[in-house]
Each structure stands twice: as structure tokens, then as C-alpha cells.
Amino acid sequence: MFLGTAVHRAENGQNTWQLAACTAVVMVTCAVGSASQYGNSDQFTRRGWIVAFLLAVLTFDVGLASRRRHVPRLLTGLGTISYSVSLVHPVLLAVIDSTMGRLRHNNLVLEVAFYAVLLPLCMPTHRCIEAPAQSWGRELARQVPTDLRSGPAPFSQ
Incomplete structure (x- = not known):
């Protein structure tokens, strides 16, 4: 949601693309870091959360790239x-x-x-x-x- 809002605002001139990129970096860092730090003690579960989150970001990127199609x-x-x-x-x-x-x-x-x-x-x-x-x-x-x-x-x- 946060990344989508940042991209939407950048597209509409309410924010810069630099700010949207910074939002993406902070969001990914916080999500991966919290999954790594606070995830279940099972390493498999931590990796699963991180991979799932990164796949969600990849899905967002694909959707963003193909949104005019x-x-x-x-x-x-x-x-x-x-x-x-x-x-x-x-x-x-x-x-x-x-x-x-x-x-x-x-x-x-x-x-x-x-x-x-x-x-x-x-x-x-x-x-x-x-x-x-x-x-x-x-x-x-x-x-x-x-x-x-x-x-x-x-x-x-």
C-alpha cells in the first residue's frame, strides 16, 4: 500500500520519483529486516516470509511495468x-x-x-x-x- 501510494503520488506530481524510490528501499528493508529479525525461530519460516515479500514486490513491479496494457x-x-x-x-x-x-x-x-x-x-x-x-x-x-x-x-x- 505504501509503495503504491508513493508511486501514485509521483505519477501525479504530488511527490518526486526520488521519494518514491526511497520509499521502496525503506519499505523493502524494513519488511525483510523485520522478517529476518523477528520471524519464527525456524530459518525456513524466515526465508519463506522474505521470499514471499520479495515476490510480492516483484509482482508489484510487473504490474507497474504493464499497467498500460x-x-x-x-x-x-x-x-x-x-x-x-x-x-x-x-x-x-x-x-x-x-x-x-x-x-x-x-x-x-x-x-x-x-x-x-x-x-x-x-x-x-x-x-x-x-x-x-x-x-x-x-x-x-x-x-x-x-x-x-x-x-x-x-x-x-
Whole structure:
């Protein structure tokens, strides 16, 4: 979110590209450093968090580089429900852990089953919770006087 906001503001002239690049460096450093320093004592778990985060940054970079191109509908749909996925997947994992227990090794069939349950579950949560909340937020933002909406002056260099 922070990197996306920094890039958006740089594109719209509210900040410089240098500031967006600095934001990216600080964000990656903090995320990788905190995963390394405060992650589970298991080295595999730490590496997993770091690799997952770096893959997320790479995905962001690919999306940024290809944002002016046609995006397949499936990827657009996944992007639409991605916030719901981020909120629902820990709950689903907790349910699985409490009912089936945690397996020591990955099982491809169970991973496919996990996504087969998660993704359809996230569609109604997006439609019934996230989308109405976004509409409500936009409506509240429209009610704020224009001079208060702009917020503090953007950073400049």
C-alpha cells in the first residue's frame, strides 16, 4: 500500500520519483529486516516470509511495468478480490489448523483444495462487505469540505 501510494503520488506530481524510490528501499528493508529479525525461530519460516515479500514486490513491479496494457479478466478478478483474500485466508487457515491440524509437509492436493475454497469464498466477501464499505467511504469523503480533503501539503524536494 505504501509503495503504491508513493508511486501514485509521483505519477501525479504530488511527490518526486526520488521519494518514491526511497520509499521502496525503506519499505523493502524494513519488511525483510523485520522478517529476518523477528520471524519464527525456524530459518525456513524466515526465508519463506522474505521470499514471499520479495515476490510480492516483484509482482508489484510487473504490474507497474504493464499497467498500460490489456490485463486478462482472470487477473483483474484476482486483483479485485485480493484484499478479501488477504483478510479471509488467515481465518481459513485457522479453521483448517483447528480441524485437521497442521501437516509437516506440503500436499499439492490440499493446497489446490485450499484455493478452491478460498477464492470462491472471497468473491461474496468482496461483494457484500468490501465493495459496500468502499462506497460508504467514498460517500463520506464527498461530504468532507474540499479544503479539508486535500490534507497536508505533499513532500517536496
